[in-house]
Amino acid sequence: MDWLDQVKWDADGLVPVIAQEQGTKDVLMFAWMNREALAATAARGQAVYFSRSRKRLWHKGEESGHYQEVHDMRLDCDADVVLLSVTQHGHEPAIACHTGRHSCFFQRFDGLQWQTVEPVLKDPESIYR
Amino acid sequence: MDWLDQVKWDADGLVPVIAQEQGTKDVLMFAWMNREALAATAARGQAVYFSRSRKRLWHKGEESGHYQEVHDMRLDCDADVVLLSVTQHGHEPAIACHTGRHSCFFQRFDGLQWQTVEPVLKDPESIYR
Numbered sequence: 001m002d003w004l005d006q007v008k009w010d011a012d013g014l015v016p017v018i019a020q021e022q023g024t025k026d027v028l029m030f031a032w033m034n035r036e037a038l039a040a041t042a043a044r045g046q047a048v049y050f051s052r053s054r055k056r057l058w059h060k061g062e063e064s065g066h067y068q069e070v071h072d073m074r075l076d077c078d079a080d081v082v083l084l085s086v087t088q089h090g091h092e093p094a095i096a097c098h099t100g101r102h103s104c105f106f107q108r109f110d111g112l113q114w115q116t117v118e119p120v121l122k123d124p125e126s127i128y129r
Numbered sequence: 130m131d132w133l134d135q136v137k138w139d140a141d142g143l144v145p146v147i148a149q150e151q152g153t154k155d156v157l158m159f160a161w162m163n164r165e166a167l168a169a170t171a172a173r174g175q176a177v178y179f180s181r182s183r184k185r186l187w188h189k190g191e192e193s194g195h196y197q198e199v200h201d202m203r204l205d206c207d208a209d210v211v212l213l214s215v216t217q218h219g220h221e222p223a224i225a226c227h228t229g230r231h232s233c234f235f236q237r238f239d240g241l242q243w244q245t246v247e248p249v250l251k252d253p254e255s256i257y258r
Contacts, residue, residue, distance in 0.1 A: 003242045025154035030210040074234040081159040083234045105203040105212040
C-alpha cells in the first residue's frame with residue numbers, strides 16, 4: 001500500500017500537520033496538507049502545506065524566506081495527523097510565525113484572558129515585502 | 130471580550146488541540162475541543178476534549194485513568210489552534226496513546242512507508258477493562 005494512501009485524509013482531502021522545532025522541541029505552527037503537499041514535502045525535504053484560504057499549495061517560506069527543513073515525519077495512531085520535526089531557516093533566531101515571532105503559539109491563557117507572551121523578532125512588514 | 134469568544138471555532142464549533150508533555154516537550158496527542166470542553170479544561174486543570182466519534186465531552190483518562198494535568202494553554206496567531214502543556218498521569222512511563230504507547234505519533238516515515246518506532250508500554254486490553 002502506498003504510504004500516502006495510509007493517511008486518513010478528511011472530507012476535504014486534508015490532514016492536520018504540527019511542525020515542531022528539532023532542537024528546542026518547540027511547537028512552531030499548525031497547518032494543513034493535502035496529498036500533493038505531503039508528497040512534495042517528502043520529495044523536497046522542506047515543508048509544503050496546503051493553504052485553505054488561498055486554496056493552493058504553500059511552500060512555507062516562498063515569500064518570507066523562512067522555510068522549514070524537514071528531518072522527520074510522523075503519523076499518529078489514527079493515521080489522521082502528521083507531526084514534522086523541522087529546522088526553521090531564514091532568520092536567527094528562528095521565525096515560524098507570520099507575525100514575526102518564533103512560534104505561532106504566543107498567546108498564553110492567564111486564567112482570565114489570552115496574553116501575548118512572545119516578542120516580535122522581526123517586523124512582519126519587512127518580512128513580506 | 131470573553132476569552133472563549135476569542136477562539137475562532139470552526140464550522141462545527143471545534144478547535145484543534147495539541148497536547149505537549151511539559152518535561153520532555155514530546156507531542157503526545159492531537160484532539161479537538163468545543164467551547165464546553167475548553168471551559169471545562171480551564172476549570173478542572175485537566176484536559177477535557179470533545180470526541181467527534183462519540184459526539185460528547187471526553188475527559189481524557191475517564192476510562193484509562195491516564196488523565197492529563199494542564200499547566201499551560203496557548204492560542205496561536207490565528208486564534209484557531211490550542212496548545213496544551215501537560216503532565217500525563219496514570220502510568221510510569223507516561224502513556225497518552227490508546228495503543229498503550231507514550232505518544233500517538235509512533236509511526237515514522239522511513240522514505241518508503243510509515244514504520245512503528247515506539248514500544249507498547251502497557252497492553253491496551255489491560256488499560257480499557
